[in-house]
Ligand SMILES: NCCCNCCCCCS
């Protein structure tokens with residue numbers, strides 16, 4: 001299924017008609033440059049174009065009052081003076097004779113997108129709209145917003161499609177207070193927002209935008225605020241919050257639909273956000289949400305005021321929605337001190353509501369009053385930091401790298417008597433291995449692994465790896481008689497020259513991995529049921545689950561809170577996913593894991609499985625081909641020992657792996 005794109009140039013036909021410093025950045029060009037970038041890059045042709053429509057009165061009244069709607073209805077007939085007068089009652093927003101029409105189109109576009117996704121016409125999609133929506137409230141326009149497009153879409157999805165749980169992710173740099181107010185007592189809508197806050201010194205300067213606004217009454221726990229108390233936040237900060245706050249809760253919530261308040265003023269270069277995250281971060285934020293709700297994701301444009309980073313960020317988002325390989329994120333050096341504090345506060349505030357946050361530790365007690373002093377010291381610390389280290393003025397950043405689709409998506413190396421799963425391309429050609437390598441293989445393993453056809457398997461395996469590294473193939477599946485033996489071989493020989501860094505994810509355990517590099521060419525993360533007395537080097541990380549890999553709650557918690565942050569920091573060129581026989585991993589979890597691992601190494605994942613587990617080749621192939629993984633249904637509370645062990649593991653490793661930091 002495809003990706004919907006909603007855009008209508010009518011929504012460019014309103015603008016600010018008088019002088020107002022607060023509103024001058026909200027210009028029609030925002031939509032024009034975004035759409036033109038999609039056209040120029042060829043991305044718009046790859047999307048399914050869905051027409052915009054006007055939201056009806058009843059749809060708008062799902063969120064707004066009749067009083068407000070009737071008032072806005074009058075604006076098309078107002079004189080310039082009346083419009084100015086009418087505008088005065090609201091904050092940081094302006095009206096125009098055509099803005100009511102455009103606001104109905106913006107909300108209607110969001111509803112068209114929901115229809116397209118919920119009826120299965122498309123898998124996901126994006127609506128390029130203006131005016132934005134997340135600041136508008138029951139009876140008030142605010143922050144360039146007239147109708148709350150995403151809030152209306154959430155209510156509409158529940159009413160028309162019986163959606164039980166909606167996740168709204170607001171990655172715009174402003175707090176969507178309008179969305180928070182709309183759903184704060186509603187446990188069926190989980191609202192997550194990060195936003196520039198600076199201890200309430202940034203617009204809209206609301207006390208209720210802080211991390212301790214967790215929702216009210218039955219909605220307690222279903223409102224998550226992550227305040228940014230400094231500017232200059234980078235990719236590491238955003239990914240840390242996704243891995244350690246949003247994703248654990250999102251998986252536990254298990255939404256039927258994901259709506260994104262896709263504001264791009266959180267990108268570098270934006271005059272509002274003054275952050276330093278690069279446009280390619282949105283490729284990863286989108287990717288990390290795409291395995292939820294069976295892939296049903298609707299992104300609706302909110303803010304974004306730097307026309308260059310806005311256009312690039314929109315393209316990055318759409319390219320991921322289309323399933324293209326992700327760009328590698330370089331030198332993630334972990335969250336800054338202020339970000340760690342914010343994420344620790346958010347985790348702590350929600351510990352009592354979410355079993356996946358149960359082991360969050362409390363932040364050191366500094367009462368609110370001292371915060372502004374602290375932030376002043378932080379400010380000083382930042383200015384002391386070398387000028388070139390901080391984001392330079394004038395905000396220059398590299399164009400996001402091209403994300404080329406390999407000619408072949410998924411290849412397989414199988415014994416001749418095993419049928420190739422649909423969609424995979426069987427690799428039968430293989431270059432002859434150097435005799436030296438063959439003899440090395442032979443004398444290293446006398447087992448069946450490398451008898452006659454074993455060598456053929458190896459030569460095909462090496463050919464496959466070469467093609468992955470050359471980006472001729474995106475990912476692959478290899479079936480072998482003896483997984484452990486082959487893994488050792490691959491790991492030892494792989495790191496020679498083909499790839500710089502290999503992330504080995506070992507699911508289940510058959511025996512000690514007696515081969516661990518210390519030079520960092522291989523990072524092994526092993527998830528299994530047994531604790532390993534193995535000396536732990538920085539590059540061999542055993543995760544022990546009390547009930548083993550069949551415990552999906554413990555497994556996903558380890559993946560989100562440990563494997564993902566590690567993988568982002570390590571930034572491998574190849575991922576080797578090894579399924580040990582008898583691991584017991586549940587199929588949906590296995591598919592989720594394959595989906596999430598696509599975020600690394602441009603999607604170059606090599607899955608190694610034992611021939612006698614060929615029954616799960618079908619689901620493996622489906623995940624490798626990019627089909628959304630099935631949701632992880634009714635996750636139990638993770639075992640306390642596991643949650644505790646994971647927290648201790650992170651604390652012990654965070655000195656070496658900064659992306660594991662969750663405590664300041
Ligand atoms: N320096 C201009 C102040 C603008 N304040 C309102 C911002 C609304 C953003 C909507 S995403």
Ligand SMILES: [Zn+2]
Nearest residue numbers: 172173174303
């Ligand atoms: Zn914004």
